[in-house]
Every structure is written in structure tokens, then in C-alpha cells.
Amino acid sequence: MDILNALVAILNYVVVPATAYGAQLALGALGVTLIYGILRFSNFAHGDTMAFGTAITILITWALQSAGIGFGPLPTALIALPFGIAATALLVLGTDKIVYSYYRKVRAAPVVLTMVSVGVMFLMNGLTRLLIGVDEIKFADGARFLISAQEFKKATGLAEPLAIRSTQAITVITAAIVVAALFWFLAKTRTGKSMRAFSDNEDLALLSGINPSRVVAMTWIIAAALATIAGTLYGLDKSFKAFNYFQLLLPVFAAAIVGGLGNPLGAIAGGFIIAYSEVAVTYAWKKVAMYLIPGFQPDSLLQLLSTEYKFAVSFTILIIVLLFKPTGLFKGKSV
Amino acid sequence: MSTRQPGAARGGKLRAPLLFAAMAALIAIEAATTGWNGALVIVNMGLISAILALGVNMQWGYAGLFNTGVVGFIALGGLGPVLVSMKPTPGAFSAGGWGILIAFAIALVTIMAAVWLNRHLTRMKGLAILAVLIAGFFLYRAVFDPAVAAIQAINPASAGYLGGLGLPTLLSWPLGALLAAGAAWVVGKTALGLRSDYLAVATLGIGEIIVAVLKNEEWLDRGVLNVTGIPRPWPVPYEVDLQADPGFLGRAAAFGLDPVTASTISVKLLYGTLFAAVLLVLIWALQLALNSPWGRMMRAIRDNEVAAEAMGKNVTGRHLQIFILGCAVIGLAGAMMISLDGQMTPSSYNPLRYTFLIWVMVIVGGSGNNWGSVLGGMLIWFVWIKAEVWGPQIMHVVTATLADGALKQHLVDSAPHMRLVMMGLILLLVLRFSPRGLLPEK
Amino acid sequence: MSFLDASSMTGGYGAADILHDCTLKVEKGQIAVIVGPNGAGKSTAMKAVFGMLRLRAGKVTLDGDDITALSPQERVRKGMGFVPQVNNVFPTMSVEENLEMGAFIRTDDFRDTMEQVYDLFPILREKRFQNAGELSGGQRQQVAVGRALMTKPKLLMLDEPTAGVSPIVMDELFDRIIEVARTGISILMVEQNARQALEIADMGYVLVQGANRYTDTGAALMADPEVRRTFLGG
Structure with a gap:
């Protein structure tokens, strides 16, 4: 029984939240890795793209809510999501046209483009704050739990609860659908293949008659969609705060690099590696240890690091990978 | 930056003096409209910004290294005064x-x-x-x-x-530089020599971690409880002491100033002189280094890493060197800033303000040019401070025709965020139309 | 008029010209080979034919059409196929996907062409689902040639197709190239292995410092003692 209780505690406090968080990071890292693979720069504005997309989604959610439109047990934000994606896609396409396209034309070094993305980051950050302010916003509505702690305890008779919030379930399901759709698109469709070809070998892609501006536009649209979905899911699961989204940049980049920049499969693996490590390292293992070792009464929480240091986890994993496998766990681009 | 056209330095020899004169005029106008006290506050922080920009310029302008963790090195430098000058x-x-x-x-x-x-x-x-x-x-x-x-x-x-060691505050400045240099050694050792973006992400991480450490390790710096009352560096006196000093009061009266104004301005002037002295020494040393064989080698490496490597230069080693030196300068400025503020508030270290704003200063001033960094530091700091005032003013004009209501109120309330948009715009415009900045590298 | 007629090409990348009044011609279904010492401008001449170099003077016609002003992509549509010397495959895409990308500009059904490529290079059919980056050097060259054939070009240009492959693989590649020429496709290639290349060439161009030095049939050049001594090592 105690082993079961320990398992349930691990599930409840580590596996469930880390899976949801991992899915959010994976979606973010996919956007970063796609932009890196095709546009060949590290986009520092990605965190703020996530914030902008989420802000628009929240505004539309509020409008829908005040018009009395809901989505039954699901969060209203899911209806608003396509509008958020559309607005974000328009914004990044406009940014590409006004800002980035010039640097592609003059074939600027990637680090210059990265610097430019810092400028875009400022703009988007300011824009998001103008739109929705800097306060913490909770916008999840609909059913709270898929499995509530009370029900679980009653049904199983265990001492430990297992709760799965509906936002966590929605996160994982949505992420699975989005990732499946993305991989299908990249593997099977003509446009998707042309994007991979462009990422693989730009000159040969041009020789083969692949239209670069179409590939670039598709990449931005997909990145905007991924960023908005990741941001909205993160906001539903936790809450929305513009500055937190900026800070997500580190775990998102760490996930993309750990997996191998430019490699979509790696981005997903990286997202989950970072998320599981973060949650496992910052979880207080006291309860689990007490179940597993009878009579054990530790006087500390058995927490490896306090939650404030979760960034240290992303960073440490990043450094370890950089030291031992600089192209990432899955082979990414090395140039 | 590596794209450089010959003869693009417009305005020739007069360009730098003219631009610095314009900067001085901006300060003078500020002093005339809001008083010398406010203007000197901007100048002092502008001088620190200039030193920060010098540090970043060493890394980016001389070596093309993209350090996104500036905030962390500033914060670490700020630990110096706490450790040195506070009473144990x-x-x-x-x-x-x-x-x-x-x-x-x-x-x-x-x-x-x-x-x-x-x-x-x-x-x-x-x-x-x-x-x-x-x-x-x-x-x-x-x-x-x-x-x-x-x-x-x-x-x-x-x-x-x-607590600290109870030693004079001035000693803490080199310690701040040393602390930042130590952290830079750890990061540089692992992330340099790989792709340039890796350094960017690794430094982003170390920046976040250093700030998190300072926020949470209360035994070290009281964390979010803040350390206050950090002693001023020699020779800056306290206002109350000046106001109690008959000699000072006599001189103030001779200038026709009341004791309070005279004391606050004197203190700020002393700070400013101290900072300016540090800045000038740094620039002198940097210019000397830049024109030495070492500086020529740095630039050769930046302009063509492959060729420099082929000629047997240890590119990664040189990069590590300049990265550490740059971070030391940043740490020094971080320590100076804390001894200006008199308090350590770890929660105020925001990467937009302390990393990316410094980047705007370097790019706008002219990457690779030390005087450019000084100008960029002063100018962008000035604009950043004033934008907080201008934003709402502009928004009031923009929304003047709007009916009072939720939208107008929202726009006016969020107007201070306009300065982020403004910084983004400045950075993008400079990168696009004047990538070599106000004072291009020669 | 020859099928490909690039006459009096003069130009370079920057201020200085690399090509000086260079002329290259290929007849329908024939193989023309450009040889010469290192730095003779062989690859540059090929790039000029393909429109990757701005010409100051000279003219390129394909099947009678003047294509001098067209971009490389437009020349592909006109019936040119180009196999670069390096980076000539999509490494993380399967062999089949590489061929599909070769046919990107085609809107009709290209399965027949793919079958023809597989018939020409049977090893590619075997490895069709393997990533091109995982293949051996010789197999990668076959993918590269196959990719260029997917547009059904009338002129196939190969920039040192045998660079870095073993002599056996080289012979096999040359055999395949002859087979391609037999289907009526004209071939223009740059080769380091001058001797072997001239053996299969209908026409040979010896370039020195961006200008034509000797131009004759492959056999005649092989027989010319001067050419043998200077360029073929005896």
C-alpha cells in the first residue's frame, strides 16, 4: 500500500505537472528550432511572441465570456485560440517583412539577426504590456478537474490524492495533436518537405525551384501558431504574466539546444527532459521517502533545490550537454 | 560588427566632439527645466551606464561575443559593496x-x-x-x-x-569586478569555442541564476529583504554632515544656495567626479590596449576567425580573455552602482533594463568604439529616464480626442510601457540604417 | 547552332574578370568536358553557363533561346540541370524525398522519371527510404545526379562529379553518365580526372586562366602530344 501511495505521490506531484510543463516547453522549443533551422538565427523574441499570442487570446476570451459564449466544460480560451494565432501570425509576418527580410537580403551574419530579434523582443514586450498590462492574469474557466483529489481518494482508498487538472489534460492532448499535425505536415506534404529541404541545404533548395519567401512565410506562421498555443496552454495551466513568458526563453532555448537545434524531434525530447528535471529537482521528496522507507523521519523536506532555482536546472543540463555533446542529444545543426 | 565600409565615418574629426556637446546640451536643458539635482542624478547613472556599455563593447565590439547575462554580472558586482563595506x-x-x-x-x-x-x-x-x-x-x-x-x-x-568586512567601500569596486570575472571564467570555459548562439543562451542562464542566488541566499545578502545603508565611498560625504558643517554652509551661502540644495548637489557632483575619473582611467587603458599588438590581434580574430586560427592564434583563449575582462568591467560598474544607491535590492535586477538596455547603448553608440559606448550609455540612459515621462505625455496628446472611458484610461495607464517600444524601435532603426552607430569604429 | 552555345563569356565575381572570352558548346546528346589546371576557372565557366555569375560580355543560348539574362532558377525551368560539386544532396531527407525535391517545379506526374532514375541507379531504389546523409560518397553523387535528372533536363551540368570517390566508383559514375547521354541529354562537366574524362568526352575544352587553350574532340586532345605533356601528365 505504501508503495502505491509513493507512486501516486510521484505521479501527482512530479509526473502530471512535469508532463504538462514538458508539453508546453516542447511546443515553445519547436518554434525556436524551426526558426533556427530555416531562418538560421536564435530568435530571442520567441518568449515575447508567446506572451503576445497569449495576450490576444486572453482579450478575445474575455470578449467571448462577456458575450456569454462558452465552451462547456472546456476553457473558453480554446475558442479564442485560433484568433490569437491569426493575430500573432499577422504580427510576425509583418515583422518579417519590415524588419528581418532586409537582413536576409544582405545575407547578414546570424548573430546580427539575433541582435535584431532583441529589438523585436523589446517591441513585442512593450506591445504586450500596452495591450494587457503587467499583472498576473488567470483566465482558465470550465471544469477545474478531470480527476479530483477527493474522488480519487474515495475510489481507491489510498491516503495519497491524485488530481489531474483539466488544463493539464488539455495541455497534453492539444500538444499531442499539434505535434502530430506538425510532423505529418513536415513529413508528408509538399510544402512541409520543401521547408525541410530549405533547412537542410538552402542553395540546393533554391536550385530546385523552391520559393524561399513561401518557405519563410510558412515558417513564421507555424512558429506563431506554436508560440501562441504554447503560451496559452502555459497560461491556462499556471497563469499569464508578461515577464514570466520572457523568462520562459531560457528553458525553451535549453530544450531546443539539448535536443539539437534545428531538429524538431530533439525539441520535443529536450522539452520533456528539462521539464522532468526541473520538477524532480525542485520537488520535496520527503513524503515519498517516508512511504518507501518505513520508520524514516527526515527532518528536512528532501528538496534538492528550492523552486526559485528551477532555472539553474535548465542551465545545468544545458551546460552538461554543451560540454559532452555540443550538437545536442539528437543531431542538430552544428553551423 | 564585421561589415565595415571604408570612409563611412561621416563628419570626420568633429563628429565626436559635436555629439558629446549635444549630449551636454541635453543635460543642460534638463537642468534648466527640472533643476540641477535631477540632471545630476541622470548624469551619475549615465556615467555608470557608460562603464557598463564599455564592458559590453569589449565583448561585442572587439570580439563579437554575445553576452545576454549582463544583468547577472552587474548584480554580482553589486555584491562587492555588501561583502566589503557592511559591518560584520x-x-x-x-x-x-x-x-x-x-x-x-x-x-x-x-x-x-x-x-x-x-x-x-x-x-x-x-x-x-x-x-x-x-x-x-x-x-x-x-x-x-x-x-x-x-x-x-x-x-x-x-x-x-x-554581513561584510567593514572595510572602505572603494575596496569593494575591484572585488565586484573580481566576482564577475570569476563567474565569467566558469561560463566562458564551457560555452566559448562553440557556436556563438550557445554563449548567448548560456549567459542568459547564468544571468538568471546569479540574480536568483542573490534573491534567495539570505545569509549572503538578505535576499529580497534588501541590504540598506551601504556606506558611501571615500570622499563622498553625507548630506546631513555637510549641513552641520559651518565651513560648508559658509561656502553655500557665498554661492547663494540654501544648505539643502547645496549639500545634495555637492554630494552628487562628488559622485560624478569619482565615476568620471574611473571612466577616464578605463578608457585610457582600453584605448592603450586596443592600439597594442594585443588589440590588433583581437580585431583580426573578430574580423576573420578562420584566418586568425589558421595563423596559429588561439581564438578560444583570446575570447575567454576578453570575455572575462569585459565582465570584470561590468562587475565594477555594478559595484559602483550599489555604492551610489546605498542599497542592494536583488529583485530590481531585470534583464530588460540591465542586459538588453545596455546592448542598445552599445549598438547606438557604435560597436567597437569606446567613446561611442560612452556616448551611447549617456544618451540611451537619458532617453530611457525621460521616456517614462514622455510616454504618458504623448499618450495624453494621442488620446486627447478620445472620449473618457475604460480604453482611454487603459492607454494612459499603460503609457510608461511605451519606453520598451521606444527602445525596440531605436535599436531596430540603428541596426537597419546606421549599423555602425553614432560614433563608428575607425 | 549547337544545343548549348555559350560564346565569348567574360566576367568574374568582383572587379577582376576570371573568364576571358571563354566559349563552350555542347551538341545534343553529347558529352563535353572542361579540363585544365587548378584555378583555371573551370567551375567558374560552368557557373557562368548556369547564370550564377554576372557576365560582362558574351551570350548563352540553349536550344536556340537566348538565356543570358535568366536566373539559375529560370534556367532550370528552361531545361538545365545542375549538380554542384559539394553539398549537392539534402542530407536529412530520404533518397526518395531528395528526388521529389528535384522535381519540385514539376506540376505533372513525375513517378515515371523517378522510375527511370531508379533504373539508372539501382542502388538508390534499394536505399530509397534511407537518409541521403547516411550514404557513401559515391551513392550520394548518384542521388545528386538523380535529383538533377528529375526535372527531365535537356542539358545536365556536373561540377566535378567524381571528386573524392574511389577509382572504381568513378568508372561506374562515368558509365552512368554515358548512359544518361544516350537518352539524348547533353552533358557538360568539369573534371579533375582529365584523362578518364576525356576518354568518354565527345568534345573537350582545355581552359587556362579563364580562356580556351585547346578545343577539340576528346580523342584528338588525348592524341595531342602537347596537351598530353602539359595537362595529362605525359
């Missing part, structure tokens, strides 16, 4: 100081053991290293945690930390 907390060291030192020794031994295993083991290497690291970590925590608890239990309302 009585009993704190005997309560937990040794414990913390022993814990650090354990951490060091653990890491060295792991490195040794990594070099000498062939079989079961990963497992052995992991076991050593985990065992070391728990041992470390077993020693560290009680020591921290003991220190934090001492008079938590006003102390609860180790």
Missing part, C-alpha cells in the same frame, strides 16, 4: 560562517573528484560520477543548511546575514 553581523561568522566555508570546500572537492573520475575511469564512468555528485550534494546540504539557518536566526529583522 556580530556572532554570525562563528554561528555559521565556518559551516558555509566547509560546505563550499565539500562542493569543490566533489566537483574535483567528478572531474578526476571523468579523466581516469573508463568503465562505469557515468554511474560513478553521478554517485559522487549525489553523495557530495547531500553532504554539502547537510553542512550548509544548518549553517545557513544559524546565520539567518541572528536578529532576522535587521541582519540575518553574515
